[in-house]
Amino acid sequence: MSRVNSMDLALRARAEAVIPGGMYGHQSVALMPEGYPQFFARAEGAHLWDVDGNRYLDFMCGYGPNLFGYGHAAIDGAYIDQLRKGDAMTGPAAVMVEFAEALVGQVAHADWAMFCKNGSDANTMALMTARAHTGRKTVVLAHGAYHGAQPWSTPVPAGTTPDDRANQIFCEYNDVESLEKAVKQAGDDLAAIFASPIKHDVFVDQQLPAPEYAAAARRLCDQSGALLVVDDVRAGFRLARDCSWSLVDVKPDLSCWGKAIANGHPISALLGADVARKAASSIYVTGSYWFAAAAMAAGVETLKLIRETDYLEHTRRLGLALREGFAAAAARHGFSLRQTGPAELPLIMFDEDPGLKKGYAWCADMMRRGVYLHPWHNMFICQAMTDADIAGAVEAADGAFAALKAA
């Protein structure tokens, strides 16, 4: 089961010359098991082909953007139609208003929308809006949560200063006591509490939000006048046809969106409640392509599919089937897995696996068997996956568990 990878190696050598470190950011395979391809040639539906022609069932879905399938005809068609009319013009098109209306109609807590390009942008705009609204500086965040890669938020300190991270207090996700302690520490300077919709930090088990934690975050914001921010960039519309914290019955004041909202076309958004409207209109944020129309047209089409299809039930059902199939196959070969978080966002860790050695070896073998899994970042189920895809992945897993057992 060796794969051809000569084109990938040749491209890596060229990249090494013209890209620092050969690659950067979350799509670098530097921390992935050996044998993961860096470069891809094609994507369609739920599948990827690397530059050497190897095909994969892709459980990373572009790290989240692919919700309805790569190359979705109606969504890409909407993008191309709008591109032919006008995209990055001297002002926005009518579709900007339509997309804002669609999001406000879909997300219960939201009364308004602002568009940007990166998930980082939406989180930074939430931070600025909360500070403008309250006239205060301090934000409470959960240890290990990812809210983007700007100087105030990037998980790696290189190139940042202590000033970039001033006015931040950390708590533990789902730990009400630590949240209360952090808020108390903020004193009368609390501007916002940031929350991931689920704990989907890298390298560790996921956690669904404890309803009492979400309720406490809401209550503490209400008591102090601070704003509650849910960062739904990664999970948004994958767990609910609304903000993910609708599942625990808590409405944030601000929520951050991206990735799936236009099925991979480049747009992100900050949504907000009326309470934060004036503050949001007072901050100056912008970008060269933030008013470009084509991604908004793709977003309008994506929202239509979110409203009108059973994608949510389908991805949940497939996610559960995958989870059950993997668990049973693992058990047959004497392995015990921790599959945490929502089934639509799988994360698979092996019990008794210091250094993730089993996980790395198993993922590397799954890759050779044509299934792209990630050993330490949550994955994604997309609407283009079928029962046969899941059955094939489970069958591959059975072989890979057997091989791991034999090794």
Added chain:
Amino acid sequence: MSRVNSMDLALRARAEAVIPGGMYGHQSVALMPEGYPQFFARAEGAHLWDVDGNRYLDFMCGYGPNLFGYGHAAIDGAYIDQLRKGDAMTGPAAVMVEFAEALVGQVAHADWAMFCKNGSDANTMALMTARAHTGRKTVVLAHGAYHGAQPWSTPVPAGTTPDDRANQIFCEYNDVESLEKAVKQAGDDLAAIFASPIKHDVFVDQQLPAPEYAAAARRLCDQSGALLVVDDVRAGFRLARDCSWSLVDVKPDLSCWGKAIANGHPISALLGADVARKAASSIYVTGSYWFAAAAMAAGVETLKLIRETDYLEHTRRLGLALREGFAAAAARHGFSLRQTGPAELPLIMFDEDPGLKKGYAWCADMMRRGVYLHPWHNMFICQAMTDADIAGAVEAADGAFAALKAA
């Protein structure tokens, strides 16, 4: 010469409900003369149509992205072809390496490239790279220069904290003495000097870079080990087929790019010299769509046009003809204009015009005559403009000066 604007007004009313303040950022017309349309229906070549069907010769070019004409067949074709193969996949495509190679081949100081989405991203990455490279914090910037709209750079303080702007010292553009003083003030903590390629601040006359200012910036960085950053997001490839400071014979260590590099498709870039390669590979920056392939394919096609066409000579010639035509028409009606900066990036201010009243009235009239001008932000000439377009604009200007005189 009244224009229909009922569709625009209807869209503004809808936007008021779902977008804070009705619009935000640089494409809001809140600070423009009355009668400027907010929403556009279509763009082609050098022309825009607003949602009420009014047609404009567009001297804003999308605030910079439109270099080769809206809807350019070859560039948009490259985008669509790559979109159909794969765009926001689980890893980059080969075209990422090709685009990096094309930029490194085109920009003399550059040995490597990193891609991002906003001009703000490229500037922030330059800041982080310089701090990682030097282990120091302080940056010297010119008063009034725009380097993006993140908390450390946005021109409006709302929602930002003093900590966001820590470690910044300001000088006056083109004033060597003030630059030397700022560097001296940084002491042994200088990480970078940021420079706009020209002074293209809003609301004031533009200035070409004084060669002695650029040379001093280079010398001061060499002496201190700090990095020199040229922010070419707005002017890049509009003044030279290289970094804009090639015109004053100074090579920066880092340069920031965006807008025109893919003719409006969403991508920006940080380019750097070998000296900064290791530091650039040490920072963690990323974004949901930074590795998306379609905009890179558009960029490769744009670079080909930059290499192989006379766009630069064409836009310069048209810019000069526009400048001469406007100056002569103004003089005929007793007005004196200040047309500053490079002819390819026009900025037109009236002498004796406190509060820009003449400028606003004249621009509003030019708009009614089908020419989209900006009263306080530099404009752009694009390759799709023709001699007839320029002659038409000059003829419109003659009428608008006459009307202004009469008023």
